[in-house]
Amino acid sequence: MVQFFDARLDASFAALSDVTRRGVMERLGRADASITDLAEAFHMTLTGMRKHVGVLEQAELVTTRKVGRVRTCTLGPRRLEDETAWIERQRRLWDARFDALEQVVAERRRKEQHDGHPKRG
Amino acid sequence: MVQFFDARLDASFAALSDVTRRGVMERLGRADASITDLAEAFHMTLTGMRKHVGVLEQAELVTTRKVGRVRTCTLGPRRLEDETAWIERQRRLWDARFDALEQVVAERRRKEQHDGHPKRG
DNA sequence: GTAATACTAAACCACATGGTTCAGTTTTTC
DNA sequence: GAAAAACTGAACCATGTGGTTTAGTATTAC
Structure with missing residues (x-):
């Protein structure tokens, strides 16, 4: 199960790591388009664009019909939910750590006040 | 300026597209670690892990000090803000399109009711 | 039916990626 | 001062990526 999500995230983050593909997603956000439309818009051969669309399809970020x-x-049909979830999870972890650190710092500050400000370290 | 952000997103999404690197980020979310710690945790040579950390550094997702x-x-100092922003923007575009489509559908439904339900197409 | 359009499939290219090993260097430990 | 630990750098390898060209098929237009 974990591997399943891992593979999905691998695919979608990789798909998003190319500026052309992000561009394609933005364009499709405004209106559907044919491979030819996209190839022209991004100054690329049909074959080249077809490959990019293939990558987006495999990541399930884009669907096509002929x-x-x-x-x-x-x-679509996915709307980057898993990717957002991963990022949010990461952010929460991070926040938790910073909160913990802050508490340590506060504790130290309290102690220093009590002991009368040692110079450093 | 646009190219600047593009390059950044290229780097960070690419960095996140590897399961080992995502793992490293999660681990660093809990506590700082040395290269050796990470190499052991992910069953990899020091050199291999050093490369992954290098990728994360270049994407500014991780910092290191010797x-x-x-x-x-x-x-790192960045907290995936740009990545979240891109995804959110994309989602908004998408929502806007769906809303527009929904209105078209609603309009058609209204018309059909008025004209007395044509069978299909 | 011929021509143009829209795509597909295969081969190729240069370069990046995810690893490894091996041979150093620098720090620390005893 | 010798040995061990932690890293660095270079070279290597197989595979993947972002493109291209070239040759083909299927659909549409005239």
Whole structure:
């Protein structure tokens, strides 16, 4: 189960680590687009863009369907929930640690006041 | 300026796209650690772990300082703010589009009710 | 039916990544 | 001062990435 989420996060963070792919996501956020549309918008060959879209599909950030000769790309169905969750979890861990450190510092300060301010260390 | 943020996001999402590096960040969220500590924890050579830490440093997610012969790793000054911001922006774009779509659907439904439910299409 | 459009598939390229080993250097310990 | 510990740097390896070209197929337009 853990490995499952790990692989998912691997894929989606990797997908997001390319400026072109982030650009594609932003564009699809405004409107669906064909591979040709995207290739032109990002000054790239069809084949090149198809690969980027493939990466986004595998990360389940984009879905596509082919009607006739044109393949249309859409956002979703996932909405970066897992990625946000990971980041939030990390942030909480971090906050907890800082809170703990702060308490230590406060304790030390209290003690120093009591003992009469040792110079340092 | 845009390129600056782009490069930063490239680096940090790429850094997060590896399960070992995410693991390192979680561990550092609990306590600082030396390269040796981390290498042992993740069953890897010192050299291998040093590279991962280097990637996290370049993404400014982790900072390190060397005292004597040991290099200690700490979570970096950045707290994934830019990454969260990008994701949030994306989510807003998306929501806006869905809202617009929903309105179209609602409008169509209203019209269908008025015209007396055409079978389909 | 011919031509243009939209994509697909395969091969290729240079370079990055995730590891390793091996041979140092610097610090610490005894 | 010798040995051990902690790291560093370089070289190597297999595989992945971000592109390209080239040649093909399927669909649409005229």
